[in-house]
Amino acid sequence: MIRIILFITACILRSYTFAQINVSTQHNNLSRTGENTKETILNIDNVNQSSFGKIFTRTVDDQIYAQPLIISGVNIPGKGKRNVVFVATVNNSVYAFDAETPAESNFLWKTSFLSTGVVPPRNTDMTGACGGNYLDFTGNMGIVGTPVIDTVTGILYVVARTKEGTNYVQKLHGL
Numbered sequence: 384m385i386r387i388i389l390f391i392t393a394c395i396l397r398s399y400t401f402a403q404i405n406v407s408t409q410h411n412n413l414s415r416t417g418e419n420t421k422e423t424i425l426n427i428d429n430v431n432q433s434s435f436g437k438i439f440t441r442t443v444d445d446q447i448y449a450q451p452l453i454i455s456g457v458n459i460p461g462k463g464k465r466n467v468v469f470v471a472t473v474n475n476s477v478y479a480f481d482a483e484t485p486a487e488s489n490f491l492w493k494t495s496f497l498s499t500g501v502v503p504p505r506n507t508d509m510t511g512a513c514g515g516n517y518l519d520f521t522g523n524m525g526i527v528g529t530p531v532i533d534t535v536t537g538i539l540y541v542v543a544r545t546k547e548g549t550n551y552v553q554k555l556h557g558l
Contacts, residue, residue: 406453409529439485445474448520448527453482454534459491467491469532475503475525475543477558494558496525496543504546 410417429435449471457467457479466482475496481487497503503525509517520527530541539558544551 405455405532405534406450407532407534408452409450409531439488441470441478441480441488441490443470443472443478444476445472445523445525446521447472449529452530452532452539454532457537462491465491469530469539471526471530471541473503473520473523473525473527475523475545477526477530477539477541496545496554496556501545501547504544504551508546508551 404411404419404421409415411419425435447470452469453466454469455466456464459465459467459479467479468482470478470480472478477494479491479493481491503523505523506517506520508524524544526541526543528542530539532539541556541558542553543556544553546552
């Protein structure tokens with residue numbers, strides 16, 4: 384089933400995008416504070432209903448639990464440098480989307496860690512957890528942790544959980 388996920392994007396207008404700070408890990412930095420101490424455009428005066436909100440949407444294959452990440456100036460073969468938002472789903476997929484062009488609704492690339500006999504674990508597989516009342520997830524439980532991007536090497540690291548036959552596996556992947 385395909386679900387539509389909304390990207391709520393804070394004033395990512397063409398004029399602002401090039402000043403954007405990369406978000407390569409959960410909550411913006413290694414301290415996980417969520418702060419963007421280099422923000423120079425957004426403030427309490429211009430973040431309001433007329434200048435802040437949803438810019439566009441993208442379709443992915445399942446729910447998103449991990450924080451989307453954004454890297455500026457990524458060289459995409461055949462398309463040139465783009466500002467890219469990376470999204471991971473609980474169906475063990477990782478997507479790269481153009482972060483600033485509403486008309487480009489297709490993904491730049493997609494990777495899936497599923498194959499014949501390899502599926503994401505489901506919340507119903509966790510019958511022994513919480514006395515059988517495991518409610519943290521509503522379905523698939525593939526990629527739930529936020530990936531990390533090494534901006535020096537250009538590698539995105541992500542942990543994908545899979546069910547392979549009767550075995551549950553967690554693997555670290557580098558894209």
